[in-house]
Amino acid sequence: MSTFRAIRIDKAEKGTSASFVDFDRADLMDGDVTVRVSHSTINYKDGLALTGKSPIVRRFPMIPGIDFAGTVEASTHKDFKPGDQVVLNGWGVGESHLGGLAQVARVPGDWLVPLPAELSAAQAMAIGTAGYTAMLCLMALERYGVKPSDGPALVTGAAGGVGSVAVALLKNAGWHVAASTGRPEEEAYLRSLGADEIIPRAELSGPARPLGKERWAASIDSVGSHTLANVLSQTKSDGAVAACGLAQGMDLPSSVAPFILRGVALLGVNSVLVPKAKRIEAWNRLAKELDQKKLASMTQHVGFDDVMRVAEDILAGKIRGRVVVDIPA
Numbered sequence: 001m002s003t004f005r006a007i008r009i010d011k012a013e014k015g016t017s018a019s020f021v022d023f024d025r026a027d028l029m030d031g032d033v034t035v036r037v038s039h040s041t042i043n044y045k046d047g048l049a050l051t052g053k054s055p056i057v058r059r060f061p062m063i064p065g066i067d068f069a070g071t072v073e074a075s076t077h078k079d080f081k082p083g084d085q086v087v088l089n090g091w092g093v094g095e096s097h098l099g100g101l102a103q104v105a106r107v108p109g110d111w112l113v114p115l116p117a118e119l120s121a122a123q124a125m126a127i128g129t130a131g132y133t134a135m136l137c138l139m140a141l142e143r144y145g146v147k148p149s150d151g152p153a154l155v156t157g158a159a160g161g162v163g164s165v166a167v168a169l170l171k172n173a174g175w176h177v178a179a180s181t182g183r184p185e186e187e188a189y190l191r192s193l194g195a196d197e198i199i200p201r202a203e204l205s206g207p208a209r210p211l212g213k214e215r216w217a218a219s220i221d222s223v224g225s226h227t228l229a230n231v232l233s234q235t236k237s238d239g240a241v242a243a244c245g246l247a248q249g250m251d252l253p254s255s256v257a258p259f260i261l262r263g264v265a266l267l268g269v270n271s272v273l274v275p276k277a278k279r280i281e282a283w284n285r286l287a288k289e290l291d292q293k294k295l296a297s298m299t300q301h302v303g304f305d306d307v308m309r310v311a312e313d314i315l316a317g318k319i320r321g322r323v324v325v326d327i328p329a
């Protein structure tokens with residue numbers, strides 16, 4: 001077929017507009033691997049791109065979707081041949097390179113990761129950038145050297161995508177897990193993923209003191225702003241915080257006190273430009289360490305028609321866990 005179904009974002013008079021289109025293959029961007037996409041997903045960043053609430057998209061027209069999984073249709077790359085199953089996260093796909101909310105994607109093969117044998121394409125997208133980032137956060141904490149015997153681990157934004165996977169991964173790694181959420185009705189859900197205690201979001205979302213009571217040996221923060229400032233001020237001596245998100249805000253109204261008086265480490269995590277070897281390690285670990293029953297319990301499937309509703313809902317903090325977009329065959 002010379003065209004395929006896709007979501008396309010165009011520049012509008014005010015901001016951007018998203019529509020369903022038949023996209024011409026001739027308009028795909030350069031790449032040595034063409035993939036028949038079977039599943040994509042909606043992360044927080046996709047919500048920003050689809051609604052135009054933040055300038056995520058840097059080229060128009062754009063096919064959004066920072067993740068996809070599917071089957072190689074054509075390849076001139078040495079590592080991939082037709083029929084191979086692949087997964088992609090980041091690299092500016094859905095931002096500056098045409099993305100995954102489409103039946104077909106074409107990308108440089110160096111950006112692709114072979115789908116681990118233990119995972120289906122749907123499961124890989126249930127993990128998606130959010131879950132893969134949760135694994136990168138765990139790896140950052142481990143590389144720094146904090147361990148479960150040092151004390152409890154805290155996850156903020158726990159009922160969201162990064163947070164849900166982080167709770168399950170930390171529990172599997174042997175941590176006592178505290179899950180911070182603004183949705184008390186999700187307590188049973190979070191406990192089923194592995195949370196040992198629930199921390200109300202309001203305890204962390206106001207202005208932080210320079211130093212608070214020492215509570216956490218390690219944290220995974222997807223919220224930023226005052227929440228991250230509070231997490232830092234409550235981190236135990238020589239503890240570490242992996243920071244990846246900005247659901248509360250981009251700011252960090254903190255002080256140097258946790259760093260200079262407690263030796264706290266703030267570890268930044270950017271999933272977009274991770275080198276290939278580390279990506280493969282992260283995906284292989286996800287395939288082995290993330291309980292597939294827990295993954296299923298945190299995942300809902302939607303169709304193309306639901307994408308715009310989900311985009312609004314994820315920005316409103318209403319989505320629990322992860323969303324897979326089933327791409328029509």
Ligand code: NDP
Pocket residue numbers: 042043044045129130133156157158159160161162163180181182183201205222223227243244245246247248269270271272314315316317318319321
């Ligand atoms: P989700 O919307 O699924 O999760 C975010 C969660 O944060 C919500 O579910 C909610 O959790 C909490 N939250 C939302 N609004 C607020 C608020 N105003 N104050 C405090 N908490 C709030 O998004 P994702 O999990 O997909 O992404 C989370 C963050 O991580 C985003 O900012 C995203 O951009 C970032 N991210 C960064 C990556 C990187 O490479 N650095 C990669 C992936 C994500 P609850 O209801 O439990 O309180």
